[in-house]
Amino acid sequence: xxxxxxxxxxxxxxxxxxxxxxxxxxxxxxxxxxxxxxxxxxxxxxxxxxxxxxxxxxxxxxxxxxxxxxxxxxxxxxxxxxxxxxxxxxxxxxxxxxxxxxxxxxxxxxxxxxxxxxxxxxxxxxxxxxxxxxxxxxxxxxxxxxxxxxxxxxxxxxxxxxxxxxxxxxxxxxxxxxxxxxxxxxxxxxxxxxxxxxxxxxxxxxxxxxxxxxxxxxxxxxxxxxxxxxxxxxxxxxxxxxxxxxxxxxxxxxxxxxxxxxxxxxxxxxxxxxxxxxxxxxxxxxxxxxxxxxxxxxxxxxxxxxxxxxxxxxxxxxxxxxxxxxxxxxxxxxxxxxxxxxxxxxxxxxxxxxxxxxxxxxxxxxxxxxxxxxxxxxxxxxxxxxxxxxxxxxxxxxxxxxxxxxxxxxxxxxxxxx
Amino acid sequence: xxxxxxxxxxxxxxxxxxxxxxxxxxxxxxxxxxxxxxxxxxxxxxxxxxxxxxxxxxxxxxxxxxxxxxxxxxxxxxxxxxxxxxxxxxxxxxxxxxxxxxxxxxxxxxxxxxxxxxxxxxxxxxxxxxxxxxxxxxxxxxxxxxxxxxxxxxxxxxxxxxxxx
Numbered sequence: 230x231x232x233x234x235x236x237x238x239x240x241x242x243x244x245x246x247x248x249x250x251x252x253x254x255x256x257x258x259x260x261x262x263x264x265x266x267x268x269x270x271x272x273x274x275x276x277x278x279x280x281x282x283x284x285x286x287x288x289x290x291x292x293x294x295x296x297x298x299x300x301x302x303x304x305x306x307x308x309x310x311x312x313x314x315x316x317x318x319x320x321x322x323x324x325x326x327x328x329x330x331x332x333x334x335x336x337x338x339x340x341x342x343x344x345x346x347x348x349x350x351x352x353x354x355x356x357x358x359x360x361x362x363x364x365x366x367x368x369x370x371x372x373x374x375x376x377x378x379x380x381x382x383x384x385x386x387x388x389x390x391x392x393x394x395x396x397x398x399x400x401x402x403x404x405x406x407x408x409x410x411x412x413x414x415x416x417x418x419x420x421x422x423x424x425x426x427x428x429x430x431x432x433x434x435x436x437x438x439x440x441x442x443x444x445x446x447x448x449x450x451x452x453x454x455x456x457x458x459x460x461x462x463x464x465x466x467x468x469x470x471x472x473x474x475x476x477x478x479x480x481x482x483x484x485x486x487x488x489x490x491x492x493x494x495x496x497x498x499x500x501x502x503x504x505x506x507x508x509x510x511x512x513x514x515x516x517x518x519x520x521x522x523x524x525x526x527x528x529x530x531x532x533x534x535x536x537x538x539x540x541x542x543x544x545x546x547x548x549x550x551x552x553x554x555x556x557x558x559x560x561x562x563x564x565x566x567x568x569x570x571x572x573x574x575x576x577x578x579x580x581x582x583x584x585x586x587x588x589x590x591x592x593x594x595x596x597x598x599x600x601x602x603x604x605x606x607x608x609x610x611x612x613x614x615x616x617x618x619x620x621x622x623x624x625x626x627x628x629x630x631x632x633x634x635x636x637x638x639x640x641x642x643x644x645x646x647x
Numbered sequence: 648x649x650x651x652x653x654x655x656x657x658x659x660x661x662x663x664x665x666x667x668x669x670x671x672x673x674x675x676x677x678x679x680x681x682x683x684x685x686x687x688x689x690x691x692x693x694x695x696x697x698x699x700x701x702x703x704x705x706x707x708x709x710x711x712x713x714x715x716x717x718x719x720x721x722x723x724x725x726x727x728x729x730x731x732x733x734x735x736x737x738x739x740x741x742x743x744x745x746x747x748x749x750x751x752x753x754x755x756x757x758x759x760x761x762x763x764x765x766x767x768x769x770x771x772x773x774x775x776x777x778x779x780x781x782x783x784x785x786x787x788x789x790x791x792x793x794x795x796x797x798x799x800x801x802x803x804x805x806x807x808x809x810x811x812x
Contacts, residue, residue: 240710242800255723258775262731262768269764366757368741
C-alpha cells in the first residue's frame with residue numbers, strides 16, 4: 230500500500246470514529262466515499278508479473294573513457310500492467326548518456342528495451358539488476374521488485390605508448406630480446422675484442438687491431454636479451470592527493486599500465502605488485518595473456534591505508550628475481566629513501582617514476598604568497614629526497630602529471646647520458 | 648484532460664464548501680476552504696514543493712471543514728459532495744505528478760476507474776443521508792467498531808510517519 234492509501238484510510242477511520250463517538254450518522258454517511266476508496270485495493274486483483282530480463286554490454290571490457298553501450302531487454306510474460314516504472318540500477322561512479330528509465334503501461338507479451346551509454350574511469354563495474362515498481366492507476370497500491378540481471382563492465386586503465394627506454398639490469402634471461410646483457414655473443418653493439426679462435430666468422434675480424442698487434446683479433450658483440458621487470462605500484466593512501474575530477478593515484482595507475490604494456494611489448498617477463506592495503510601480486514609472465522592479467526589487476530587496484538604497509542620497509546623483495554629490474558611508481562615521501570636504498574643494496578636495478586605531488590596539488594591552492602613559500606619549501610624537500618635516491622644509484626624520473634609520461638622518461642634518459 | 652477535470656472538481660468542491668459553511672455562519676472557514684480549492688486548481692503554476700504538498704493538504708482541510716460543517720448543522724448532502732470531489736481532485740493531482748504526459752487512452756482509463764468508484768461512493772453516501780434516522784446502532788457493535796478502528800488508525804499513523812519520529 231502507498232502513502233496515499235494510508236491518508237484516505239486514516240481519514241475514513243477518523244470520520245467513522247468521530248461519528249460513532251458523537252453518534253452522528255451524517256459523519257458516517259460522509260465517510261462512505263472515503264471507505265470505498267480505501268477498500269478499492271483489496272477488491273482489485275493484483276497482477277502477478279512474470280518477467281524475462283536480458284542485459285547486453287557492448288563491449289564488456291574497454292579502456293578508460295571509452296563508451297560502453299548497455300542494452301536491457303525486458304519482456305512481460307504475465308498479464309497487462311497499467312503503470313510500470315522501470316529503472317536500471319547503475320553502479321556508482323559511472324557517467325551515463327541516455328535514458329535508464331521507463332514509465333508507462335506494459336502490455337502482456339510486450340518487450341521494452343532500455344539503451345544507454347556509460348563511461349567509467351577504471352575498475353570493475355557491477356550492474357545488479359532492474360528495479361520494477363508496479364502501481365495501480367489510482368496510486369493506492371504499489372509493488373516493488375528488483376529483477377536480478379547482473380553484468381560486469383571491466384574498464385582497464387588507459388595506457389600511453391612510451392618511446393624506447395634503456396634498462397640495464399644486472400642479470401638477464403636466456404632468450405633474445407632488446408636489453409643489453411653484458412655478455413658477448415650474437416648482437417649488434419660492440420662489446421670488446423679477443424684473439425681469433427678457429428671457427429670465428431672472418432667478417433668479425435678487427436683488421437686495424439690485428440695490424441697493430443700483429444695478431445688476428447676478433448670483435449665481440451654484446452648479446453641482447455630479455456629481462457625480468459617487476460613493477461611496483463604505490464597504492465598507499467598516505468601519498469594520494471585527490472580533487473573532484475582528478476587523482477594522483479589514477480596517474481600512477483596509468484603510468485604502470487603504460488610501462489607494463491611497453492615492457493611486455495619488448496618481450497620481457499613482467500610482474501606487478503600493488504602495494505597498499507595488502508600485497509596484490511601478479512606473477513611474472515610474458516605476452517598478451519600477461520598483459521591482460523596485469524591490466525585486470527590494475528583495473529581493480531585500490532588505495533589502502535594498512536598500518537603494515539605504511540612504509541616501504543615491508544616491501545616483499547624476494548618476490549622479484551635476484552638482480553632484476555624493479556620499476557617503482559610512487560609520488561615518494563622522505564621516509565621512503567632508506568627502504569629504497571636497501572632495495573638497491575640487494576642488487577636490484579631501480580627505476581623510480583615519481584608523479585610530482587607538488588605541481589599536482591599547487592592547482593588546488595589559492596594564489597598567494599603563502600602558497601609560493603610552501604611550494605618552495607616542499608620543492609626543496611622533494612629535490613633532497615630525489616637527490617638522495619639518485620646518489621644511491623636509482624634512476625629517478627620526476628614526472629609532472631600535466632605532461633605526458635614519455636616526455637618525462639625521455640628527459641630523464643637525456644639527463645642520464647649527460 | 649485530467650487537469651481540466653481536476654480543475655473543475657476543485658472549483659466545484661470549493662463552491663460546495665461555501666454552500667455548506669456559509670449558512671451556518673462560518674464565513675472565514677468557507678472562504679479559506681474555497682481559496683485553497685481554487686489554489687489546487689491552479690497548482691501547475693506553483694513551485695514543486697507546493698505542488699507536492701497541496702493535494703493532500705487540501706483533502707485534509709476539506710474533510711475537516713466538511714465534518715465541522717456537518718457538526719454545526721450544515722446540509723449533509725453538500726458535505727458528501729465535497730468529500731467525493733475532494734477525493735477526485737486530490738487523486739488526479741497525484742496522478743498528474745506521477746505521470747505528467749500520460750497518453751490519452753491511459754487518461755480515459757484512469758477517469759473511468761476513478762469515476763466508477765466515486766459514483767459508487769457518492770451514491771452510497773447520499774443514500775445513507777436519505778436513510779438517516781432509520782437505523783439504530785447497537786451500543787456493543789459501535790463500541791467494538793470504535794476499538795478496532797482506533798487500533799487500525801494508530802497503526803496507519805505509525806506506519807505513515809517517517810522513521811525516527
